[in-house]
Amino acid sequence: MTDALTAAELGQLLHALTRPSALIEGAIFLACLLTAWALVRFWRGAHVPGEAPTDSIWFGQRIVDGVLFPVALLLLTLLARWLLTSRLLEPLFGPLPLAVFKLAVPVLVSLLVIRVTVRVLHRAFPASRLMRVVERSVSWLAWIAVVLWITGLLPLMLHELDQITWKIGSAKISVRNLIEGLFTAIAVLMAALWLSAALESRLLKDATDNISLRKMAASMLRALLLFIGLVFALSAAGIDLTALGVLGGALGIGIGLGLQKLAANYVSGFVILAERSMRIGDTVKVDNFEGRITDISTRYTVIRALNGREAIVPNEMMITQRVENSSLADPKVLLTTVVQVAYGTDLERLMPLLVDAVAAVPRVVVALPPGVFLSQFASDGLELTITFWIADTENGQLNVRSAVNMAVLKALSAAGVKIPFPQRVVHQVQQSAP
Numbered sequence: 001m002t003d004a005l006t007a008a009e010l011g012q013l014l015h016a017l018t019r020p021s022a023l024i025e026g027a028i029f030l031a032c033l034l035t036a037w038a039l040v041r042f043w044r045g046a047h048v049p050g051e052a053p054t055d056s057i058w059f060g061q062r063i064v065d066g067v068l069f070p071v072a073l074l075l076l077t078l079l080a081r082w083l084l085t086s087r088l089l090e091p092l093f094g095p096l097p098l099a100v101f102k103l104a105v106p107v108l109v110s111l112l113v114i115r116v117t118v119r120v121l122h123r124a125f126p127a128s129r130l131m132r133v134v135e136r137s138v139s140w141l142a143w144i145a146v147v148l149w150i151t152g153l154l155p156l157m158l159h160e161l162d163q164i165t166w167k168i169g170s171a172k173i174s175v176r177n178l179i180e181g182l183f184t185a186i187a188v189l190m191a192a193l194w195l196s197a198a199l200e201s202r203l204l205k206d207a208t209d210n211i212s213l214r215k216m217a218a219s220m221l222r223a224l225l226l227f228i229g230l231v232f233a234l235s236a237a238g239i240d241l242t243a244l245g246v247l248g249g250a251l252g253i254g255i256g257l258g259l260q261k262l263a264a265n266y267v268s269g270f271v272i273l274a275e276r277s278m279r280i281g282d283t284v285k286v287d288n289f290e291g292r293i294t295d296i297s298t299r300y301t302v303i304r305a306l307n308g309r310e311a312i313v314p315n316e317m318m319i320t321q322r323v324e325n326s327s328l329a330d331p332k333v334l335l336t337t338v339v340q341v342a343y344g345t346d347l348e349r350l351m352p353l354l355v356d357a358v359a360a361v362p363r364v365v366v367a368l369p370p371g372v373f374l375s376q377f378a379s380d381g382l383e384l385t386i387t388f389w390i391a392d393t394e395n396g397q398l399n400v401r402s403a404v405n406m407a408v409l410k411a412l413s414a415a416g417v418k419i420p421f422p423q424r425v426v427h428q429v430q431q432s433a434p
Contacts, residue, residue: 022099025084025098025099028084032077036069036073040059040069040072067119074105078105102150103150106146106150110142113142117138117190118135118138121193161174162176192225195225261314264316265299265315268318269298282327283333283394284323285326286303286317289313291310294310300314300315306396326393332365335388335401336386337385338375338383339384339386339408340419341418341419347384350415351384353411353415357407357408357410357411358408361400363400363403364388364390365388365389370388386408388404
C-alpha cells in the first residue's frame with residue numbers, strides 16, 4: 001500500500017513537471033533566484049578592485065557560496081509558493097500543482113544545511129582534516145534526505161525507525177529519537193561554533209599590541225560556548241544531565257592520572273596569555289631553538305626560525321624552562337663583530353672612522369651609537385670588538401652583521417689599514433756532526 005502511494009506521488013510529480021504550468025513556476029523561481037542574488041550583492045557592497053575578496057560566513061567569496069544567499073533564496077521561494085497557493089494570483093494563473101517549488105524547497109533546505117556546516121567548520125577549524133570528513137558526511141546525508149523527501153519515503157522511514165525501541169531504565173528510546181537528537185545536537189553545536197567564530201573575529205580584528213590577551217579571551221569564550229552548546233545538545237538528545245556529575249568525576253580522575261601533561265599544557269597556555277610574558281611577534285630562544293612566536297594556542301606555542309623551520313613547543317615547557325625573550329621589555333638587541341689590525345696602527349684615528357661606517361648601515365640603531373673597543377692584544381695584531389644595536393631581530397642577524405663587516409672592510413681599505421695575516425716563527429735546530 002505504501003509502495004503504491006509512493007509510486008502514485010512520483011507519477012503525479014513527473015506529470016506536473018511536463019505541464020505548461022511548470023514553465024510559469026520555473027520563471028517565478030528564476031525571478032526569485034535573481035532577486036536573492038541582487039539583494040545579497042547589494043547588502044555586501046561593491047568589491048574594491050585590487051583587494052582580495054573577503055571570505056565571510058554570510059557572504060563567502062563569490063556571494064553565492066555564502067550562507068546568506070541560500071537563506072534569501074529559500075525565503076523568497078517560500079513566499080512565492082505561498083502566493084501561488086493563495087487566492088491572490090489564482091485569477092492570473094489558475095490553480096497550479098506546484099511541481100517545481102515542491103522540488104526547489106527541499107533542495108534549498110539541503111543546500112542551506114550544507115553551506116552552514118561547511119562555512120562554520122571551515123572558520124572554526126581551518127586546518128583540521130577531520131572537519132573535511134564531517135563536511136562530506138553532512139553533504140551526503142543532506143542530499144540523501146532530499147531524495148527521500150521528494151520520493152515520499154522519508155515519512156515511511158521515520159515511522160519504521162520509530163518502531164525500533166528499547167528501554168534504558170524507565171525511559172523508552174527509539175532509533176528515531178536518537179537520530180533526531182543527534183541532528184539537534186549538531187545544529188546546536190554549529191550555532192555555538194558560529195557564534196564563537198564571529199566573536200573571535202571581532203575580538204582579533206585590528207589587534208596590535210594586545211593580540212595575546214584578545215586571543216586568550218577568544219579561546220575562553222569558544223570553550224564556554226562549546227560547553228553551553230554541549231549541555232543543550234545533550235538535553236535535546238534526551239540524555240539526563242545528572243549524569244554529567246558522574247562524567248565530571250571520571251574526567252577529574254582521568255586528568256589526575258593520565259592527562260597531567262595535557263592539563264598542564266592548557267593551564268600554562270592560559271597563564272602565558274594572561275600574564276603576557278610572551279606575545280605573538282616576540283623573538284625567543286627555548287631549548288636551543290631561536291625564532292619568532294607566530295601563534296600561542298591553549299596547548300602549544302609555535303616558534304618560527306629565520307630559516308623557515310617551525311617548532312611546536314608545549315606550553316608547559318615555556319613555563320617551567322628558561323626562555324630567552326629578546327622582545328619582552330625592549331626589542332633592541334646588541335650585536336658584536338671582531339676584526340684585527342696590524343700593530344702600529346693609529347687607533348685614535350681609526351676608531352671614529354669605524355664608528356661612522358657602522359652607524360651608516362641602514363638597520364643599525366642611530367640613537368644608540370656603535371662602539372669600537374680594543375679588546376685584546378692578539379698574537380697576529382690588535383683585536384678590535386665592534387658593538388652595535390638593532391631593533392628588528394625578526395628580520396635576521398646574520399645579514400646585518402654581514403653588512404657591518406662590509407662597511408668595516410671598506411673603511412679599513414679607505415684608511416689604508418691592513419688586516420694582518422697569521423704569522424709563525426719557526427726555529428730550526430742544527431745538530432753538530434759526530
